[in-house]
Amino acid sequence: MTRSRSALTERISAVGIVPVVVLDDADRARDVALALRDGGIGCAEFTLRTPAGLAAIAATADIDGFLAGAGTVLTVEQADAAIDAGASFAVTPGYDPAVADRLRAGGVEVVPGVATPTEVQRALADGFRDVKIFPAGHLGGAGYLDALHGPFPDMRFVPSGGVDPGSLGDYLRRSWVLAASGSWMVPRDVIARGDFDTIRTAAADCARIRDDVRAAR
Numbered sequence: 001m002t003r004s005r006s007a008l009t010e011r012i013s014a015v016g017i018v019p020v021v022v023l024d025d026a027d028r029a030r031d032v033a034l035a036l037r038d039g040g041i042g043c044a045e046f047t048l049r050t051p052a053g054l055a056a057i058a059a060t061a062d063i064d065g066f067l068a069g070a071g072t073v074l075t076v077e078q079a080d081a082a083i084d085a086g087a088s089f090a091v092t093p094g095y096d097p098a099v100a101d102r103l104r105a106g107g108v109e110v111v112p113g114v115a116t117p118t119e120v121q122r123a124l125a126d127g128f129r130d131v132k133i134f135p136a137g138h139l140g141g142a143g144y145l146d147a148l149h150g151p152f153p154d155m156r157f158v159p160s161g162g163v164d165p166g167s168l169g170d171y172l173r174r175s176w177v178l179a180a181s182g183s184w185m186v187p188r189d190v191i192a193r194g195d196f197d198t199i200r201t202a203a204a205d206c207a208r209i210r211d212d213v214r215a216a217r
Contacts, residue, residue, distance in 0.1 A: 008088060008109045009130055011067060012043060013178050016210045017168070018091070018158065019044040019203075020071055020183040021191070026055035028191050033060040033068070035196040036186070039203025040210075044186070045071030045091045048078050054085045061086035070108075079103045091158070091181070093134050095119050097126060111158055111178075115139060120152050130156045130178050137162015142170045149176050168206060172213045 012018065019036055021044045023029060029046065036044055042065050046056040049072050060068040069089040070082035079099050082090050083106035090103045093113040103110045113132040114120050123131050133145060136159035140147070145157050159171050160181035171180045185202035 006109055008067070009111075009178065012089065012109075012111075013156075015041060015043050015067075016172055016179050016214075017041050017043075017206050018069070018160075018179050018181040019186050020160070020181055021046050021056070021186045022049055022183065022188050023052040023056050024050055024188070024192060026052040026059060028194065029056035029059040030063065031194070031196045032056075032186060032191055032199060033063050033066050035199040036203045037063065037066045039185075039200040040207025041185070041203045043067035043069065043089075045069040045089075045181070047071035048073060048082070054081050057082065057085040057087050061088070073099060073103065075099065076102050079106070079108075083108055091132055091160075093132075095123055095131075097122075100126070100128075113160075117148065117151065120148060120155060124152065124155060129154060130158065132158040132160050132181065135161025136171075137167075141167060142174065145171070145174060145177065149174075165206065165209065169209045169213045172210055173217070175217075 046053045057068045067088045070087040071091045073090045073092050079102040089109040091111045095112045095114050100110045100112050111130050111132050113134045156176050156178040158178050158181050163180050163182040164184050171177050190198050
């Protein structure tokens with residue numbers, strides 16, 4: 001049985017873009033989040049690929065107009081840590097029901113990662129209506145999402161992996177795309193040198209693409 005969509009996933013849908021942030025220094029987290037928000041992107045997933053990820057979530061969870069999510073959640077232990085850090089949502093690269101169930105039990109909205117129709121069907125059976133397609137670019141890009149939409153018309157997808165400013169609009173003009181995900185507006189080296197104006201400008205450029213696509217619908 002599928003669940004109804006939550007107010008939080010609708011907020012993510014309204015933002016339409018989920019930056020993937022890899023941080024080496026959690027002290028940069030608030031500045032990154034504020035630059036993204038002020039540029040028009042009010043959410044991000046802070047990946048757990050580095051030790052700074054959890055601290056970044058905790059540091060940004062209280063920012064008004066910003067949703068702090070956890071990315072690359074691979075284990076139940078990481079799920080517990082993301083819950084404790086105050087993550088609003090979590091994104092996984094693949095589909096592990098135990099991880100997804102733990103996050104949901106902790107009140108965290110989950111967008112699990114899938115790559116095949118079999119995985120989409122399993123996620124649907126387990127109550128998910130929004131899934132991440134990873135790695136979207138290598139799997140066939142927007143055309144692959146079109147193919148999945150046919151048998152799964154009630155699913156929404158978050159393409160991630162290979163998404164860039166050139167493909168962003170093509171993804172977002174599809175009504176069954178919840179949001180597009182990528183790291184191009186938050187380069188790791190730009191964060192490291194504290195160039196938050198560049199991040200704000202990149203976010204604003206992406207927000208303009210999003211708004212232009214929506215205006216043309």
